Amino acid sequence: MKGLIYKNYLITRKYYFMAFVFSFITALFMILIRLSMIYGNISHDAEAVSDLTKSMWIFRYMPCAVIILGFAGYGEAFFTDLNAGWTRFSRTTSLSTHQIVGSYFLSEGIVLVFAYIMCLLYLTIFCLSFGDKISLNYIANITSLFCFGAIIQYFNLTLAMFAKKIQTVQLISVSIALIFPWLLCAYIYPKMKELENPDTVLLEWMAQQFEPIKAYIFPVMLFLALIFTVGGYFISVKGLERRTF
Amino acid sequence: MAEYKNAIEINGLTKKYDGFTLDNISFNVPKGTIMGFIGQNGAGKTTTIKLLLNLIKKDSGTVNMLGLDLDKNESEIKSQISAVFDEIPFHEVLNANQISVILSDVFENWDKQTYFNYLDRFALPRKKNIGSFSKGMKMKLQIATALSHNAKLLIMDEATTGLDPVVRNEILDIFMEYLQDENNSILLSSHITSDLEKIADMVTFIDKGKILLTGGKDETVENHAVIKCKKDDYKNIDTADIVSARITDFGAEVMIHDREKCEKKYSGLTIDNTTLEEIMLYYVRREKKEWK
Numbered sequence: 001m002k003g004l005i006y007k008n009y010l011i012t013r014k015y016y017f018m019a020f021v022f023s024f025i026t027a028l029f030m031i032l033i034r035l036s037m038i039y040g041n042i043s044h045d046a047e048a049v050s051d052l053t054k055s056m057w058i059f060r061y062m063p064c065a066v067i068i069l070g071f072a073g074y075g076e077a078f079f080t081d082l083n084a085g086w087t088r089f090s091r092t093t094s095l096s097t098h099q100i101v102g103s104y105f106l107s108e109g110i111v112l113v114f115a116y117i118m119c120l121l122y123l124t125i126f127c128l129s130f131g132d133k134i135s136l137n138y139i140a141n142i143t144s145l146f147c148f149g150a151i152i153q154y155f156n157l158t159l160a161m162f163a164k165k166i167q168t169v170q171l172i173s174v175s176i177a178l179i180f181p182w183l184l185c186a187y188i189y190p191k192m193k194e195l196e197n198p199d200t201v202l203l204e205w206m207a208q209q210f211e212p213i214k215a216y217i218f219p220v221m222l223f224l225a226l227i228f229t230v231g232g233y234f235i236s237v238k239g240l241e242r243r244t245f
Numbered sequence: 246m247a248e249y250k251n252a253i254e255i256n257g258l259t260k261k262y263d264g265f266t267l268d269n270i271s272f273n274v275p276k277g278t279i280m281g282f283i284g285q286n287g288a289g290k291t292t293t294i295k296l297l298l299n300l301i302k303k304d305s306g307t308v309n310m311l312g313l314d315l316d317k318n319e320s321e322i323k324s325q326i327s328a329v330f331d332e333i334p335f336h337e338v339l340n341a342n343q344i345s346v347i348l349s350d351v352f353e354n355w356d357k358q359t360y361f362n363y364l365d366r367f368a369l370p371r372k373k374n375i376g377s378f379s380k381g382m383k384m385k386l387q388i389a390t391a392l393s394h395n396a397k398l399l400i401m402d403e404a405t406t407g408l409d410p411v412v413r414n415e416i417l418d419i420f421m422e423y424l425q426d427e428n429n430s431i432l433l434s435s436h437i438t439s440d441l442e443k444i445a446d447m448v449t450f451i452d453k454g455k456i457l458l459t460g461g462k463d464e465t466v467e468n469h470a471v472i473k474c475k476k477d478d479y480k481n482i483d484t485a486d487i488v489s490a491r492i493t494d495f496g497a498e499v500m501i502h503d504r505e506k507c508e509k510k511y512s513g514l515t516i517d518n519t520t521l522e523e524i525m526l527y528y529v530r531r532e533k534k535e536w537k
Contacts, residue, residue, distance in 0.1 A: 086336065
């Protein structure tokens with residue numbers, strides 16, 4: 001399987017390099033804003049500094065979310081193989097569908113772990129640079145994000161085994177992803193009307209809404225990630241076996 | 246692996262699609278031979294090959310390859326065969342070196358030295374992306390990979406289509422070398438009959454999902470012939486002897502399938518040698534019987 005993982009790396013490295021660049025820019029942007037809060041233009045606006053300080057979770061987690069979601073795949077390696085004719089070729093060899101599917105799952109898993117390490121690195125740099133202590137809570141939240149990324153990624157990869165084009169997977173995945181913000185907005189909008197300063201207090205209010213449930217987020221995410229990984233793997237094997245060429 | 250007489254044995258293979266049926270086809274590829282699998286576009290060659298490789302599921306029939314049942318021993322069979330298609334199955338960003346690394350993991354018997362020897366022989370660069378290769382270079386690379394893991398059977402689907410005569414000749418020479426080992430066999434599907442005239446030992450004709458004939462290439466060509474005669478003489482030829490006839494303003498060109506018998510029966514008529522291409526052309530029009 002090393003050869004297959006090596007192949008997956010070679011054919012997707014351009015895509016992941018772009019994801020890395022975008023993630024790096026986002027992380028840098030956040031650090032620059034934070035620096036500006038202390039030494040720059042924002043530091044002259046006490047109210048802005050106060051509001052942003054209450055929403056430090058954005059500085060900690062938003063770049064990590066961008067990193068994780070940027071690296072979570074849509075089955076790029078699989079569709080690249082399909083379009084190149086490699087999938088058909090691999091079915092003429094003695095490679096089993098378990099090996100073929102396993103290589104995709106492992107490759108994407110390795111990339112996501114790399115993204116997770118990047119998140120931890122960012123968090124460490126951010127916290128140490130601005131005198132913030134790294135708590136287990138932060139790490140649990142990053143790990144929850146990692147699990148969320150795994151859920152998306154393996155859902156997409158499983159879907160890819162049944163789809164003809166990557167655009168189908170992207171469309172379905174984005175459509176499902178858009179449902180949640182829509183539901184969130186539908187929930188938040190009536191609440192926003194009650195707030196005196198919705199623009200500045202909204203983020204703090206949103207963070208407060210998560211307080212009662214945040215202890216459950218990590219175990220639930222971990223459980224769902226395992227379900228999507230293991231379940232997705234076996235469904236993907238069946239999907240690939242059923243594919244005709 | 247057990248001893249076997251035929252590299253491929255197909256019995257009653259059937260596959261139905263809307264508008265096309267591969268209808269109960271049967272033929273064998275004897276060990277140590279090159280079988281030319283001939284038919285026009287849409288005849289069922291690729292469907293047959295996909296069924297052999299289990300890329301699509303058959304509706305009925307049996308396939309044995311290298312003495313083993315495909316349904317029961319698919320993995321073992323596939324470790325001993327190589328499939329070559331008309332398009333290279335490797336990504337354009339890869340180079341020949343990287344392909345070797347990948348395939349060493351795919352094929353248990355991958356022979357790196359043999360592979361690089363073929364690359365040198367074909368003058369293929371090792372570090373250049375294959376996206377920059379010409380069509381001929383890509384096919385040579387694909388054949389180099391096919392011949393580098395001690396496969397006993399090559400299954401090739403239109404592998405020489407679109408190549409210039411020089412490259413085609415080079416590839417056909419490689420196939421002849423491959424057959425020096427009597428344990429090796431090739432199934433080569435093509436509509437370029439001139440290639441098969443050069444190297445095939447056996448031929449199988451397929452048309453509209455049915456096998457028209459199968460047998461030795463030389464015997465097939467020798468058994469068939471074209472009678473060139475006037476229209477009046479054509480009327481005297483028994484229809485049972487005729488595959489089909491091309492009628493012109495000046496006379497008729499009649500394809501017969503039993504030359505020896507017809508030479509005695511129609512001794513006054515001119516009987517010419519024929520080629521695989523002509524045989525294919527006349528058989529494809531057999532339902533019409535007469536055509537222009």
